[in-house]
Amino acid sequence: MFVEFNIAQQIVKISELLNKTELKIFDYGCGSGKFLKGIENIIKIIKPKIKLDILGYDIKNYNKYYKFSNTLSNDNYDIKLCSYCIHHIERRNHLEVIKFLTKKCTHTIIVEDERMFMNMCKKHLTLSSHITNYKNIKSQFYTKKELLDVLKHSNNKILYSSTIYFKWPFHKSRLFYNTFYYNPTMIIITKN
Numbered sequence: 157m158f159v160e161f162n163i164a165q166q167i168v169k170i171s172e173l174l175n176k177t178e179l180k181i182f183d184y185g186c187g188s189g190k191f192l193k194g195i196e197n198i199i200k201i202i203k204p205k206i207k208l209d210i211l212g213y214d215i216k217n218y219n220k221y222y223k224f225s226n227t228l229s230n231d232n233y234d235i236k237l238c239s240y241c242i243h244h245i246e247r248r249n250h251l252e253v254i255k256f257l258t259k260k261c262t263h264t265i266i267v268e269d270e271r272m273f274m275n276m277c278k279k280h281l282t283l284s285s286h287i288t289n290y291k292n293i294k295s296q297f298y299t300k301k302e303l304l305d306v307l308k309h310s311n312n313k314i315l316y317s318s319t320i321y322f323k324w325p326f327h328k329s330r331l332f333y334n335t336f337y338y339n340p341t342m343i344i345i346t347k348n
């Protein structure tokens with residue numbers, strides 16, 4: 157919830173910077189849509205006049221909350237969001253995805269688990285079905301400095317970056333039932 161609240165505040169700031177009350181958002185790797193829907197619900201409380209016009213994109217369609225497309229959009233957006241998705245994509249395709257995320261939009265919001273999280277959850281990630289194909293799972297993740305450098309080298313101006321730690325029970329199996337980790341989530345916003 158802290159992450160969603162933080163992003164809701166940043167989206168309000170972006171709406172002020174752009175002087176717009178309706179923001180067009182592309183959600184890359186949207187999943188069920190629950191994450192951005194949660195952010196939208198917070199915005200409805202803290203700044204009700206702001207409306208989000210959202211298009212979700214994912215390789216799988218299980219979005220329950222807003223418009224969805226299974227092809228990449230060529231339209232212009234105020235914001236492209238990519239939350240917890242980059243580490244699911246093979247490293248060799250990351251630059252291409254980042255290029256898409258930072259083009260044809262004024263702002264990009266990237267939300268990612270830091271590599272430290274991967275080290276803590278290595279066991280879970282090894283077991284996790286959707287990423288078992290990747291031999292070098294570590295290379296899917298970044299430290300904040302690395303991700304900032306990738307963005308800067310692609311000529312993107314960093315507008316905001318922060319790391320939020322939250323207590324997370326990473327595995328529901330009995331073996332790890334009482335084990336909690338502090339999951340570092342990084343939030344990076346670029347002005348493109």
Ligand SMILES: C[S@@+](CC[C@H](N)C(=O)[O-])C[C@H]1O[C@@H](n2cnc3c(N)ncnc32)[C@H](O)[C@@H]1O
Pocket residue numbers: 184185186187188189190191213214215216238239240241244245
């Ligand atoms: C951990 S979920 C994150 C979902 C959502 N963004 C959120 O924050 O809750 C990762 C999502 O990335 C999607 N994904 C994986 N590889 C992808 C790719 N190459 N292109 C688009 N989406 C992808 C998966 O289908 C999954 O829905």
